[in-house]
Amino acid sequence: MRKLLAIAMCLAVLVGCQNSKKSDKSTGAKKKSVSLTAAGATFPMPFYNMVFKQYTKETGLLLTYGGIGSGGGIRSLKDKVVDFGASDAFLSDEKAADLPAEIVHIPTCLGAVVIAYNLPGVDELKLSNDLLEKIFMGEITKWNDSRLKANNPGANLPDMAITFVHRSDGSGTTFIFSDYMSKISSKWETEVGRGKSLKWPVGMGAKGNPGVAGTIKQTAGAIGYIGSEYAFAQSIAVAKVQNAAGKYIEPSIASISAAAKGEIPADTRVMLTNSSDADAYPISGFTWIILYKEQAYDGRSKAQAEETLKFLDWLIAGEAQLVAEKVNYAPLPEKAVNQAKTILRSVTYNGSPVLK
Amino acid sequence: MKSDKVTKQILFAASLIILLTAAGMVFSLIMGAIPVFKEFGLGFVFSNEWDPTEGRENYGALPFIAGTLITSILAIVICLPMAFSTSLFIGEYFRKSAVASVISSMVDLLAGVPSIVYGLWGFYTLRPIIMELGLSPQGYGVFTSGIILAIMIIPYATSLSNEIISMVPNELKEAAYSLGATRMEVVFTVILPNARSGIVASYILAFGRALGETMAVTMLIGNSNVVPDSLFGTGNTMASVIANQFGEADGLKLSALIGIGLLLFIITALVNWIGKIIIKKFS
Numbered sequence: 163m164r165k166l167l168a169i170a171m172c173l174a175v176l177v178g179c180q181n182s183k184k185s186d187k188s189t190g191a192k193k194k195s196v197s198l199t200a201a202g203a204t205f206p207m208p209f210y211n212m213v214f215k216q217y218t219k220e221t222g223l224l225l226t227y228g229g230i231g232s233g234g235g236i237r238s239l240k241d242k243v244v245d246f247g248a249s250d251a252f253l254s255d256e257k258a259a260d261l262p263a264e265i266v267h268i269p270t271c272l273g274a275v276v277i278a279y280n281l282p283g284v285d286e287l288k289l290s291n292d293l294l295e296k297i298f299m300g301e302i303t304k305w306n307d308s309r310l311k312a313n314n315p316g317a318n319l320p321d322m323a324i325t326f327v328h329r330s331d332g333s334g335t336t337f338i339f340s341d342y343m344s345k346i347s348s349k350w351e352t353e354v355g356r357g358k359s360l361k362w363p364v365g366m367g368a369k370g371n372p373g374v375a376g377t378i379k380q381t382a383g384a385i386g387y388i389g390s391e392y393a394f395a396q397s398i399a400v401a402k403v404q405n406a407a408g409k410y411i412e413p414s415i416a417s418i419s420a421a422a423k424g425e426i427p428a429d430t431r432v433m434l435t436n437s438s439d440a441d442a443y444p445i446s447g448f449t450w451i452i453l454y455k456e457q458a459y460d461g462r463s464k465a466q467a468e469e470t471l472k473f474l475d476w477l478i479a480g481e482a483q484l485v486a487e488k489v490n491y492a493p494l495p496e497k498a499v500n501q502a503k504t505i506l507r508s509v510t511y512n513g514s515p516v517l518k
Numbered sequence: 519m520k521s522d523k524v525t526k527q528i529l530f531a532a533s534l535i536i537l538l539t540a541a542g543m544v545f546s547l548i549m550g551a552i553p554v555f556k557e558f559g560l561g562f563v564f565s566n567e568w569d570p571t572e573g574r575e576n577y578g579a580l581p582f583i584a585g586t587l588i589t590s591i592l593a594i595v596i597c598l599p600m601a602f603s604t605s606l607f608i609g610e611y612f613r614k615s616a617v618a619s620v621i622s623s624m625v626d627l628l629a630g631v632p633s634i635v636y637g638l639w640g641f642y643t644l645r646p647i648i649m650e651l652g653l654s655p656q657g658y659g660v661f662t663s664g665i666i667l668a669i670m671i672i673p674y675a676t677s678l679s680n681e682i683i684s685m686v687p688n689e690l691k692e693a694a695y696s697l698g699a700t701r702m703e704v705v706f707t708v709i710l711p712n713a714r715s716g717i718v719a720s721y722i723l724a725f726g727r728a729l730g731e732t733m734a735v736t737m738l739i740g741n742s743n744v745v746p747d748s749l750f751g752t753g754n755t756m757a758s759v760i761a762n763q764f765g766e767a768d769g770l771k772l773s774a775l776i777g778i779g780l781l782l783f784i785i786t787a788l789v790n791w792i793g794k795i796i797i798k799k800f801s
Binding site for chain 1: 569570572574642655658752762768
């Protein structure tokens with residue numbers, strides 16, 4: 163596995179080099195001597211592909227992104243074969259200590275996990291935290307269960323078995339979902355826990371967001387969790403979930419974005435699930451870009467460091483964040499943008515800040 | 519003389535490469551599986567716990583061994599009467615007729631259909647039927663996968679056994695007819711005793727294929743990592759869990775998946791070995 167990744171990275175770097183050579187020849191006026199390479203999470207890949215392309219168009223700087231998974235992105239950063247890595251999960255202090263130098267986390271956008279279901283004739287479904295626990299732990303097995311009915315008085319819930327569909331492959335989506343479940347249910351935390359793949363109490367597995375969404379669409383009585391960026395692009399019925407303030411919230415770009423409005427630690431390393439904001443959709447999370455705090459390593463030129471930081475500064479605000487919305491990710495709220503900007507300005511080259 | 523020597527060397531090299539490849543595969547499987555066997559010992563084979571959650575990792579292959587064996591046995595049980603009667607139809611009753619040649623080529627065509635196509639058909643056609651019959655609320659499970667596997671292996675069992683049935687010497691059959699035997703009697707007293715080792719071999723080949731089939735099963739078995747609780751319950755097979763989970767796996771989990779690969783290899787080898795013994799005994 164490691165070897166494969168290394169080969170993939172080498173290829174990515176090679177391609178990057180080639181591109182930069184080509185651009186040297188073709189773009190006379192906007193001549194750039196550097197190009198940036200990044201790799202990591204697959205979840206924000208549609209967003210990154212879009213903004214990377216746009217940035218290249220605007221500035222002539224060439225950027226390459228390899229969607230090799232969060233773990234691969236961090237390994238690549240460790241091996242110093244990329245300018246920055248991307249991850250859906252922040253690095254714990256232990257894992258950060260594994261890297262050769264100090265790193266910083268920059269949030270780039272937000273995503274969420276939605277609870278999708280298939281019940282003919284039921285347009286609105288409210289699920290309290292208690293119901294989520296009971297359904298996903300397998301204690302409620304029928305849609306017309308009295309506890310479900312009590313919470314959804316208007317809905318005509320059928321006498322149908324509940325089929326829980328989860329991911330059969332390891333995924334950051336599963337991690338966010340299980341992190342939320344662990345926060346709202348101590349039973350879930352002790353019996354199932356958090357992780358990219360789990361020991362599921364009930365249900366069946368399908369591969370990837372498309373697999374889960376397809377199975378739900380095809381199966382009356384199914385319920386499952388899907389990445390919001392995929393669910394919004396498809397028209398699939400999603401349940402309203404109760405947030406920490408007790409309100410039932412429908413997942414939307416605005417309500418996901420609101421999850422980051424509350425208190426965020428200065429280094430932005432936080433799971434946003436179960437946010438305290440009253441308008442926030444509770445199963446939301448950041449996705450991060452990770453880079454070294456001191457950019458003068460491995461003989462990197464100052465220009466390389468400057469271009470990296472300039473790009474990231476552009477990525478977290480303004481126009482780039484509007485692009486996020488277009489591809490169904492939630493943009494960073496104002497406060498998070500300011501925090502990210504502060505972090506970016508703490509990045510140095512030979513001890514002096516790169517961005518002013 | 520010289521060309522003879524060259525040929526001999528080429529043949530020797532070719533077979534050596536095959537031997538080395540097989541040995542290399544077994545070697546790398548064993549090396550990869552060592553950590554998981556060190557951690558859990560033989561319990562890895564017999565435990566039905568599969569918990570990949572960090573901090574309390576626990577891996578047992580029993581759910582997948584059970585899923586693989588149950589779906590494959592189900593498949594061979596469904597396949598047996600169908601394949602046997604089809605091969606008798608083609609190889610004996612309607613031998614060399616136009617109908618037989620059409621059916622025979624249809625069977626060969628089935629063998630050529632990629633497994634993902636069977637999976638799609640199972641997902642969109644067979645699964646709704648299972649749901650309609652009320653056998654299972656969501657249509658996934660061991661039974662659905664067993665049916666798909668049966669359809670996939672019928673061509674293997676059929677085309678080989680019909681070859682063998684049609685190879686039974688005509689003189690023997692004619693002798694039986696001249697003694698006044700009916701067609702049925704000829705089938706059971708002359709054809710079957712003559713062809714049985716070949717027929718058994720064809721079913722073992724088909725069974726071996728069912729054991730390793732991945733794609734179509736993944737789409738239909740429901741991928742829940744537990745020992746199936748009933749014929750219509752969901753489960754998972756060895757090949758399917760490897761295909762699903764190796765992408766994000768590392769450390770002990772990766773070793774557990776390789777361990778499952780090794781077990782699958784051993785089971786397939788065992789089936790072939792038993793098959794060889796049966797063939798020897800019958801012929």
